[in-house]
Amino acid sequence: MTTTTKMLPDELTLRLAAALNGTGPTVTLNAPFTGEPLVTLRTSTAADVAAAFSRARGAQEAWGATPPKVRAEVFIKYHDKVLRNDELIDLVQAENGKSRSSAFEETLDVAGLALYYGRTAPGCLAPRKRKGALPMATRATERRRPKGVAAVISPFNYPLSLGVCDAIPALLAGNAVVHKPDTQTAMTALRARELMVEAGLPEGLWQIVVGEPDVIGQSLIDGADHVCFTGSTQAGRRVAASAAQRLISSTLELGGKNPMIVLEDANLNSAAKGAARACFSTAGQLCLSIERVYVHESVYDTFLDKLVAHTAKLKLGSGLNFGYDIGTLSSQRQLDKAVAHVSDAVAAGAKTEIGGRVRPDIGPYFYEPTVLTGVTSEMAVYREETFGPVVSVYSFTDDADAITKANDSEFGLNASVWSKNVGRARRVGERLQVGTVNINEGYGSAYASNDAPMGGMKASGLGRRHGEQGLLEYCELQTVASQHVIGFDPPPGISAAKNATLLTWIYKFMKGMRIK
Template identity: 40%
Template sequence: MSVALASEAATLRICSPANGEFVGEVEIDTVESVRAAVGKARNGQPEWGARSIRERCEVMLRVRQKLLENTDLIVENAAKENGKPRHEGLLHEVMTQLELLTYFAAESERILAPQSIPMRLLKQRTSYIQYQPRGVVAIIAPWNFPNHLGFGGVAMALFAGNAVVLKPSEFTPLSAQLLRRLYIEAGVPEACLQVVNGYGDVGAALIDSGVDFVEFTGSVATGKKVAAMCGERLIPCVMELGGKAPALVMDDANLDRALGAVLWGGFANAGQVCASIERLLVHEKVYDAFVPKLVERVKALRVGDASASSDIDLGPLVNRRQLDIVAALVEDAVAKGATVACGGHRIEGPGFFYAPTVLTNVTTDMDIVNRETFGPVVPVMKVSSEAEAILEANRSHLGLLAYVFTRSGSRGRRIAEQIRAGTVMVNDVLATAAAAETPWGGLKQSGLGITHSDEGLRGLCEARHINYDAVPWLSRELWWFPYEAKNLPLLRRLINLLYGSGLGRLFKAS
């Protein structure tokens, strides 16, 4: 099955979502240029993959230094292209990259070292797993965190010895151009980091071009299409998809801490985070003490153009389509009986701004608690018990993140262990996204596989099993041809020894 592009020769014109001003443009790739990029990456990968892990780590540490030196440039670009407040550009798009580079530079040799396998049955043989680069990794990145999510995957693939072809979102290609330049200036071979630009058809062409692994971050609907393409071609893949994270504020919660956490967890990046709090479940015993304070804190959030001021808490939504989605979800909730405690409207003027919103009297028939919102809206539901909160938390078809607030550590862990989500945090929100050593991945329709963590790095490699003779002087094995009747009694005695109640324990793996 081949893929044809809808548009063969055009450009992506990028304008600020905050003020509409022109920021830059890039050419849209063709089928031929996508294939050329993959070919170039494939030709460059063997030399990069043949370097020792330590040599690759040294290059990646130079990348870290280059990013550090260009922090202001990266933050400024994020403010203009993506509308990010400068604090978020610094923390979410720079610091997270520096931390990931630091962790894997220190740990990749350990993580990718051969892993021995204790042999239980075949005591005369020895086994180990070696981790080798997959080849060319395709990364299809989202617009909400173009550096953290896009280049987090790029960096991990390079640590593992792969070459990378990155397809950034059509809304944030300038971030990819900037970071690619900085990576190459730091010493990453130019051939091993390619970028192709365009819409979904360019992503499809990339998958169709013979890559060895695909990492996709985006919506559930698009993720299903990407996974189907990968399945048809038997390409291993990781799908990081949507979330509908519940936050459970229990009756014994530290309300001051919960307030700060919910405020940030619901409204950071204007709610355009797959791990955002999109369902707030508050125990009835603390509901009246908690919700009015939350509303007052939300009303105080400062919304505006981050490219013009650093004193901004929330920027715009990424485009008019996302603004319309958020507005429609709120309108649906209000039509079905929800109360707008604050916000609930578009902000007039240039840019795609929506007022930070809290909805109360929310019920399960409303789209706002069932569909991913990806905007600055927190719907609040009152629950009467721990059991009810857990039941509601698990009702969603998505299972990426969840949050529990309680003063009791044991209670928090007990509740967390009953919630079906890839990560459950107790008394905090979002922050494990910056902890490269922890896994990031979803359950149910929130995705397949994981990124970050030791397991995520190994997943970017081929795991090859090597089995060799530990007793090289044996001339044959008992079970080889020719089969002889005289050997059957011996085989029976051996099986009794292995699996009976006698000496079988001696054959247990140590």
């Protein structure tokens, strides 16, 4: 194993690479900032994945029997370790190519979720008394049990947030985890796991494997009791189908073509500044990124000028520092898609208001933040997710028109509405076919509200992250009900007909007393 860049210490990269138990071919990863080799890793085989599940199951039984309050202590400690660890931010930047501010946001996300679930999970997982079939005679209890071993498949774009924040509720619910991060960002996952073991997590509970989906993807589903996947809609459909064949559950966060609506009474400067961040943070490689902006026709020109002005202020850059706003796209594939969408649109008559240029003078995958106007439905950028720093701006006539246009997509992940009248903005937001709506913010308000569920509608996914629902995705709900004094069989000496009359009277009584 070799490293040829000084972006990260050799000791760190070699230690993390050695932590993988793979027996497959080696792969050399390149730093997106420079295109230079970063680290060489040994990939996993299907047999390695099966062995990882075996180790995870061996550790899960004792962990699942550990009281939730004791399990939670690990995650309270983890909160502090993540916040104190600059190495995590370095790794996210080195492997992904995003700005330091965006990488820092990931550490806040992980620390915040660890603390939230560390404090709330014991209460959420406690047995619940439920109303029984017959008052006094039936005592029902709901128990929330771990499913067993969860497979977590996480992407390259938010390697810390989207991997660790799915592992945390799975583990806290009493499960073990077999985690396949994107190979490009495997070191971030390995260091995050290392810190959690330091916080007290038993080593066998969080297994990490790396490899291409066509090599180990089916093995991950075959060994799992639940699958959590974040990625493209196309891949998510395959994961859901494979999980359904095994009759196991899945949670999926998939693609998005997220709209922003700017009403005529919005603070246009704030909206334009918020749009620039929501569109171009992490070079647009965020599932929640805004890719469509709809502006009331009366303020369209003013807003567009302000958006272009705010976009022009964004500084492209690289390196492990806070000296710039926007980093690089993470790969040639991501760059090619951004270039193709803009080139296709311009060739068909769209206008580039700003940006639209590759910047090899900064690094191999840099692309300028780009604002398009005049985009029409026959252009690929109109409906397809770009997943890059490209946004199209449109006008609308009234609220109904804005809602119709925003909902005109197969996706339904995130949306943003801007208005000085928050009540009006909420009413508009409630009519949007999306899982999260942010008022006077692009994506952070809803996503960072850890007590509220987060996920997609339509082709943007199944299930939810965050909140109690995000924890229950990893639980089997079991009802234990005991019967006392009287049952459902006729008492001695009572005919079936008389028993039916008695039960009918009891049910009418319960209705009158509002017991049910």
